[in-house]
Amino acid sequence: MAEVSDPQISEAYLDVRNDKSETNWLLLDYESDRSDKLQLTQTGTGGLAELREILEDSKASFAYVRVAYSNDKESTREKFILVVWIGSHCKVMRKAKISVHSADVKGVLRVFSIEVAAREKDDLNEDPIIGRLRKAGGASYDGV
Template sequence: MFGGMQMTTSVDTASVRAAYEDVRSDSTDTQWAVFKFDGSRIACADTGSDFDKFKEHFSENERAFGYMRIQTGDEMSKRQKFIFITWIGPSVNILQRAKMSTDKAVMKNIVPNFAIELQLDQISEIDLKYFVEELNKAGGANYGTGIRDN
């Protein structure tokens, strides 16, 4: 134990799983969920459909996880893809950074399905265009543009 700080992260599994199911569901408008630390416990902080609201949840001095649904493809083949985001703000201390890989492993047990995973540490990277580009890179076929960039 470091100065009485609890080292083991726990997860509010019910809130995390409910938000995860909500994002995955085709019958709700929910496009994203954000999971944040409340002390040493990770819980769902918010869900929504407005990307700007999603972006507001990530600050310089905190750690968080995001889960997002993004529609890819074109009229011929629309597909829902999911992204798992690990956020470590640039001002997060070394001890908390070190714990993030363990905490991420715990989260991935509850949020197992996604096309790509991104680890971000700059606010500028929380950008929908960037997410779509990364999905397209990972997804192979990108119909509709006729352009293939390798």
Template sequence: MSDGIEVEQIVESKPRRMPLATSLDKDAIREAYEDVRSDLTDTEWAVFKFDGPQIIVHGRGQCFEEFREQFGDAERAFGYIRIQMGDEMSKRKKFIFLTWIGQEVGVIQRAKMSTDKSLIKDVLNNFAVELQAGVEAELDIELFRGALNRAGGANYGTGIRDN
């Protein structure tokens, strides 16, 4: 202006959208976790996915092939699975905690997975092995069994009892 007064220009900008903090449906997740752990049910796995900023129970089942089908290239998820291990003399159930980050997941969402994982591990806290996968080929029962064998120490027997 010509009278020597400076005029400050105010530029309105949109507020930056901050990602919402992740939350858990803790009761449902705990119930699914205990269902997988229970010897009284046939449930062998549970999968937990994001519904907006909340992690929810996405599915449960008995077949490893069904478990594999739960994960997509553009998804982030967690899985909890029971696998029977042992030999002809000693059978025992072991548990795996899986973090899934599909190949099409963006950088920011990938980065959030470490903090999101710590939240769900407060509920899913009993497992022999923790794995991370991002492609379908990594969802292989033999790879899972191999990881459990390596974590379990000594391996005895063939799994077949000779008469």
């Protein structure tokens, strides 16, 4: 089991979900290579592009991101995604525990439209993710 009891995690989650806050993502990393305790590493306001820049190939991490997109000229939607990052140089034992730890993380970062499994930074390109969000959102006015 992953330990996700740090109150900073819950506070950051609520901040990302807050419409009045500019914070639109949070990143959770393991306290150390041998620890199963997750801690809040960073938050930001630059969306997926900013998050992509700070992810490390040697780590497994979890991120929660608010993604804004337009369906047409008059409407904008905001949806939330859970990112499960497993870097290409992540240790084998850490990779093995991620699926079990994901359930614990989902207990804290509860509300999201889609889960994005990312192993390369290109897996976090915004256009394909917005396409998935449109499909998951139900009402689509642009034929996707």
